[in-house]
Amino acid sequence: MGNDNRLDWAVIKANLPSFEQAVVIDLYIAAMGFVVACVLGLMIAAMRSSSARAVRAPAYAFTQIIRGIPLYVLILWVYFGLSSAAGVNLSPVLAMVISIGVFASTTTAEIFRAAFAAIDPGQVEAARATGLRRSQIYRHVLLPVAMRVAIPPLGNVVILQVKSATYGAVIAVPGMVYLAQDLSMTQFRPFEAYATVAALLLMIVLALSFIVMGLERVLKLP
Amino acid sequence: MNEIANVASQGHWAEVLRALPLMLAGLKYTALISIVSMAAALVLGFVLAALRFSRFAAARAIGFIYVQLFRAFSTYVYILFIYFGLAAFFKIDIPPVQAAIVALSLLNSAYIAEIYRSAMMNVDPGLREAAICTGLTRRQAFIHAVLPQAAFQAFPSLLNQFIVILRDSSIVGAIGVADIMFVASKAASVNYLQFEYYSVVAAIFVVIVFCISRLGDLVERRLKPP
Numbered sequence: 527m528g529n530d531n532r533l534d535w536a537v538i539k540a541n542l543p544s545f546e547q548a549v550v551i552d553l554y555i556a557a558m559g560f561v562v563a564c565v566l567g568l569m570i571a572a573m574r575s576s577s578a579r580a581v582r583a584p585a586y587a588f589t590q591i592i593r594g595i596p597l598y599v600l601i602l603w604v605y606f607g608l609s610s611a612a613g614v615n616l617s618p619v620l621a622m623v624i625s626i627g628v629f630a631s632t633t634t635a636e637i638f639r640a641a642f643a644a645i646d647p648g649q650v651e652a653a654r655a656t657g658l659r660r661s662q663i664y665r666h667v668l669l670p671v672a673m674r675v676a677i678p679p680l681g682n683v684v685i686l687q688v689k690s691a692t693y694g695a696v697i698a699v700p701g702m703v704y705l706a707q708d709l710s711m712t713q714f715r716p717f718e719a720y721a722t723v724a725a726l727l728l729m730i731v732l733a734l735s736f737i738v739m740g741l742e743r744v745l746k747l748p
Numbered sequence: 749m750n751e752i753a754n755v756a757s758q759g760h761w762a763e764v765l766r767a768l769p770l771m772l773a774g775l776k777y778t779a780l781i782s783i784v785s786m787a788a789a790l791v792l793g794f795v796l797a798a799l800r801f802s803r804f805a806a807a808r809a810i811g812f813i814y815v816q817l818f819r820a821f822s823t824y825v826y827i828l829f830i831y832f833g834l835a836a837f838f839k840i841d842i843p844p845v846q847a848a849i850v851a852l853s854l855l856n857s858a859y860i861a862e863i864y865r866s867a868m869m870n871v872d873p874g875l876r877e878a879a880i881c882t883g884l885t886r887r888q889a890f891i892h893a894v895l896p897q898a899a900f901q902a903f904p905s906l907l908n909q910f911i912v913i914l915r916d917s918s919i920v921g922a923i924g925v926a927d928i929m930f931v932a933s934k935a936a937s938v939n940y941l942q943f944e945y946y947s948v949v950a951a952i953f954v955v956i957v958f959c960i961s962r963l964g965d966l967v968e969r970r971l972k973p974p
Contacts (some may be wrong), residue, residue: 583905590958593954594956595950596915596919596929597916599950606942607942607946610942611944689768689821695824706828707828707965714836716835717837719835720832722832723828723829724825731819731820732816
């Protein structure tokens with residue numbers, strides 16, 4: 527029963543379909559968490575560039591608070607705290623999506639801020655001079671340039687979200703780590719179980735970093 | 749009705765505040781784990797950065813693979829792997845504090861190596877050439893001209909990495925170290941005041957991180973070369 531030093535991967539092989547499901551759940555959480563981080567990040571970036579102090583201040587305070595909170599604390603606060611104080615009972619998956627989305631939102635806000643700062647004001651003036659409307663300037667001038675700057679670092683946020691999603695096990699999200707915890711307790715194969723998680727995570731992250739590196743090369747301005 | 753709810757919630761906060769000394773005592777694990785891990789990661793990161801600047805392709809490859817490998821794991825997965833996986837495989841008992849320190853040092857050394865590397869690459873190569881022209885040896889040029897510049901460039905990122913380590917160290921509660929988060933979770937599960945307890949823990953971390961980054965700003969201004 528795993529009391530010898532020899533490795534036994536039979537348990538892992540038998541549970542490969544479960545690992546597949548677990549990876550899908552983790553990737554789903556990471557993807558949704560990325561969307562939440564982008565939406566919140568755009569809002570924060572917009573608020574922080576506002577000329578009204580009353581709009582800037584809350585965004586600044588939110589950024590400082592989120593920078594200080596550990597992801598683990600944030601997850602437990604969202605999942606257990608909100609339900610105990612306000613009776614908001616979120617599913618573990620939804621609690622994870624919100625937590626990692628909020629956690630990464632200050633990073634995405636910084637990325638969007640840098641992207642819009644990279645725009646040459648002369649381009650906007652030129653667009654206005656040719657008679658484009660404000661919405662047209664955003665769609666045809668600002669966004670294409672900003673996205674070119676923002677996409678590679680946003681790719682790194684996707685990778686961050688995949689890693690953050692592994693914390694779901696602390697609130698019993700049935701992802702990779704939870705499955706490994708289960709296998710190490712019921713099958714007494716902790717080394718094989720956690721090594722499998724590490725290998726899967728490595729494959730996913732390396733594949734994503736290759737995509738990010740490719741995007742960087744494609745999007746680089748000549 | 750409203751008044752009753754108000755009094756009850758005031759009682760909740762008072763109860764959490766009574767547990768505050770116990771929670772603050774847990775901060776000593778947070779401090780121990782994050783400071784030791786940061787120190788180890790600073791040293792190991794330097795070795796890795798040196799490998800990546802090596803003349804030998806094999807050394808460069810080792811440095812590159814290490815950085816890619818360790819940047820792919822989350823702290824949580826790596827702590828579980830060491831604490832449960834490696835411990836079972838080698839039939840040794842790794843105490844959770846040590847497991848956390850090993851995990852945080854190895855993981856963060858990869859990020860710190862990259863911080864050193866980009867700081868070194870950002871130093872104007874003319875500076876080194878100028879130093880050598882004034883008669884310094886290559887070693888002297890590195891120590892007296894390049895290193896101070898690189899250290900100044902790296903400082904904000906290193907401080908940021910320390911904040912990452914400090915925050916990540918809170919996960920040790922999940923493997924049973926009696927840190928602030930562990931104490932809070934235990935207390936909260938008894939009287940169902942999760943919101944109050946976790947809010948207090950979050951506030952404590954926010955204050956600590958805010959103070960560290962303000963202190964960092966001060967030091968940075970002092971260090972700034974003329």
